[in-house]
Amino acid sequence: MSLSVDIEKRLGDFHLRARFECEAGVTGLLGPSGCGKSMTLKCIAGIERPDRGRIVLDDRVLFDSEGHVDLKPRERRVGYLFQNYALFPNMTVAQNIRCGLCRERDEARRKGALDEALALFGLRELARHKPHQLSGGQQQRVALARALVNRPALLLLDEPFSALDAHLRLRLQIEMLDALRSYGRPALLVTHARNEAYRMCERIAVMQEGFALPPEDTKQLFANPGTVAAAMLTGCKNITPAERAGERQLYAPEWGVTLETALPVPEDVTHVGIRAHYFGQKVAQNRFPVDFVGDMEEPFEWVLEFRYAGQKPDSQPLWWRIPKEKHPQRMPEALGVAPVNVLPLRRGDNGR
Amino acid sequence: MNALSQIGTADWFPLFNSLRIAALASVIVFFLGIGCARLVARLPKAVKGLLDVILTLPMVLPPTVCGYFLLMVVGIRRPLGALLDQAGIRFVMTWYGGVLAAVIVSFPLMYRTARGAFEAFDETLAYSGQTLGLSDIYIFWRIRMPACRQGILAGFVLAFARALGEYGATSMLVGYTPGKTATISTTVYQLYRTGDDAGALRWVLVNLAISAVVLLAVNLLEVKQKKAVVR
Numbered sequence: 001m002s003l004s005v006d007i008e009k010r011l012g013d014f015h016l017r018a019r020f021e022c023e024a025g026v027t028g029l030l031g032p033s034g035c036g037k038s039m040t041l042k043c044i045a046g047i048e049r050p051d052r053g054r055i056v057l058d059d060r061v062l063f064d065s066e067g068h069v070d071l072k073p074r075e076r077r078v079g080y081l082f083q084n085y086a087l088f089p090n091m092t093v094a095q096n097i098r099c100g101l102c103r104e105r106d107e108a109r110r111k112g113a114l115d116e117a118l119a120l121f122g123l124r125e126l127a128r129h130k131p132h133q134l135s136g137g138q139q140q141r142v143a144l145a146r147a148l149v150n151r152p153a154l155l156l157l158d159e160p161f162s163a164l165d166a167h168l169r170l171r172l173q174i175e176m177l178d179a180l181r182s183y184g185r186p187a188l189l190v191t192h193a194r195n196e197a198y199r200m201c202e203r204i205a206v207m208q209e210g211f212a213l214p215p216e217d218t219k220q221l222f223a224n225p226g227t228v229a230a231a232m233l234t235g236c237k238n239i240t241p242a243e244r245a246g247e248r249q250l251y252a253p254e255w256g257v258t259l260e261t262a263l264p265v266p267e268d269v270t271h272v273g274i275r276a277h278y279f280g281q282k283v284a285q286n287r288f289p290v291d292f293v294g295d296m297e298e299p300f301e302w303v304l305e306f307r308y309a310g311q312k313p314d315s316q317p318l319w320w321r322i323p324k325e326k327h328p329q330r331m332p333e334a335l336g337v338a339p340v341n342v343l344p345l346r347r348g349d350n351g352r
Numbered sequence: 353m354n355a356l357s358q359i360g361t362a363d364w365f366p367l368f369n370s371l372r373i374a375a376l377a378s379v380i381v382f383f384l385g386i387g388c389a390r391l392v393a394r395l396p397k398a399v400k401g402l403l404d405v406i407l408t409l410p411m412v413l414p415p416t417v418c419g420y421f422l423l424m425v426v427g428i429r430r431p432l433g434a435l436l437d438q439a440g441i442r443f444v445m446t447w448y449g450g451v452l453a454a455v456i457v458s459f460p461l462m463y464r465t466a467r468g469a470f471e472a473f474d475e476t477l478a479y480s481g482q483t484l485g486l487s488d489i490y491i492f493w494r495i496r497m498p499a500c501r502q503g504i505l506a507g508f509v510l511a512f513a514r515a516l517g518e519y520g521a522t523s524m525l526v527g528y529t530p531g532k533t534a535t536i537s538t539t540v541y542q543l544y545r546t547g548d549d550a551g552a553l554r555w556v557l558v559n560l561a562i563s564a565v566v567l568l569a570v571n572l573l574e575v576k577q578k579k580a581v582v583r
Contacts, residue, residue, distance in 0.1 A: 042479075045479070045483055046482075046483075047479045047482070047483075072482070073479065073482035073483045073486075074482050074483070074485045074486070074487075076483070077485075078483060079483060079484075080479070080480060080483040082476045082479070082480055084474075085475065086477050086479070087476070088477060088481075088494075088495050088499075089477075089499060090494075090495070090497075090498035090499060097524035099481065099484055099486060100484050102484060102485050102486055102490075103485050139459050146484065147484075150483075151487065152483075335363040
């Protein structure tokens with residue numbers, strides 16, 4: 001039960017290079033818009049054709065440029081949940097789901113599977129409705145039901161929550177996780193939202209400018225992103241160039257500080273990252289004098305902007321995020337950060 | 353009022369001929385236009401532009417020029433026309449020549465409206481049908497065509513109306529022979545030219561009635577479709 005992808009495709013200036021494997025469970029492709037995530041999905045589904053490479057699902061070769069294998073989308077058994085759900089507008093909910101059962105030859109079994117899916121996805125009342133009469137969340141459920149009754153060997157999810165209101169999103173993410181768990185096959189979810197990736201995915205492959213890094217365990221990736229691209233995509237706000245100053249020591253010239261790390265500093269370190277949540281007034285390690293230069297109030301947090309006393313004047317200030325109730329009466333004169341929260345980073349393999 | 357009193361005893365051949373020409377031509381153009389629209393919508397841009405010009409040309413050329421070209425191709429002294437003549441098919445001075453003329457002249461209307469509809473189609477619908485395992489034929493007739501039906505229907509009606517009113521190319525290719533090639537539009541001209549104003553008016557009224565029925569049918573269809581969407 002695994003998918004192995006190793007493809008390349010050029011489109012004008014854009015160069016897609018994706019190489020990764022996924023197992024059962026949800027794997028995320030996390031990247032900014034235009035980085036090639038959707039193109040990767042389309043290549044796996046057979047809608048787009050890679051210039052070269054190989055795609056293998058379980059033991060079936062779906063695409064192999066050298067062996068001249070290029071299965072048609074309908075032969076791949078790869079389910080695709082499109083961003084706009086792609087429900088057939090002229091058909092009812094029941095007819096749409098029935099399209100997912102087109103491989104089932106036996107009419108009685110087809111009927112049974114349809115009823116089962118309608119019940120499972122809470123669509124019985126809506127069976128005779130047309131897609132345009134449904135809410136965004138209902139449309140998504142129909143699309144997911146239609147894709148899953150097809151029993152695909154792999155499910156591709158293209159930004160499935162981006163068209164939904166924020167309050168619906170969380171509810172539907174929980175629903176979809178349930179559905180995907182009982183489906184039990186690998187799923188590949190494309191998203192640009194790190195919270196969504198964190199909630200939904202067991203592993204995440206970070207993607208930037210057409211280049212996909214190998215998937216990593218989600219918690220591990222957020223705790224130690226390793227690359228500048230991964231740090232930015234997982235929401236690390238304070239990133240600056242850095243040099244190795246010792247086995248567990250980094251010098252950040254722009255900030256004018258030498259930071260202790262808990263992780264060993266790799267030889268090829270290029271940057272250091274510190275998440276905005278992890279500064280503390282009372283933390284003794286990596287403690288340096290700071291000057292506050294600005295603040296911004298958010299619903300439940302404060303974002304405080306500061307500079308290190310020795311920081312270069314033309315460099316970006318740093319961000320410190322604290323819950324409202326912890327906002328200090330008097331601004332502290334120095335801030336510390338625990339070594340475990342100082343992240344040594346390198347450029348990705350594509351030079352970023 | 354003389355015009356109306358004659359209706360019972362009149363020769364109805366031009367009406368019958370016009371309707372059979374328009375019906376046959378619009379059915380042919382329906383499939384031909386959809387096929388070409390589908391083909392052109394899929395072609396690369398450069399080829400598309402050229403083919404598009406050629407296929408749309410009959411719309412902007414004067415119909416008599418179309419008729420001239422038709423005579424150049426299927427006239428009995430031309431190679432193709434002679435060949436067809438030997439096979440027993442003659443387009444000059446026959447009613448199915450009228451069909452040919454109507455097809456050529458009304459084709460661009462069907463082709464262009466259908467192409468516009470196909471280009472506006474959300475291709476992810478076809479992709480999602482493919483990943484589900486639906487056949488291309490199913491996707492075309494049950495997903496693509498219904499989604500494009502407004503444009504295709506509009507094209508069909510326009511093509512039918514144009515075929516019904518065709519005069520220029522028809523008069524060049526098949527002329528006016530009462531009881532053989534006469535259509536409503538050639539009859540109106542012929543009767544007016546020979547001083548039979550009342551006869552011409554009679555056919556004008558018939559033509560008006562047909563046009564009104566066609567437009568009414570289109571409006572009814574549109575209302576029905578709107579209801580289907582609202583429901």
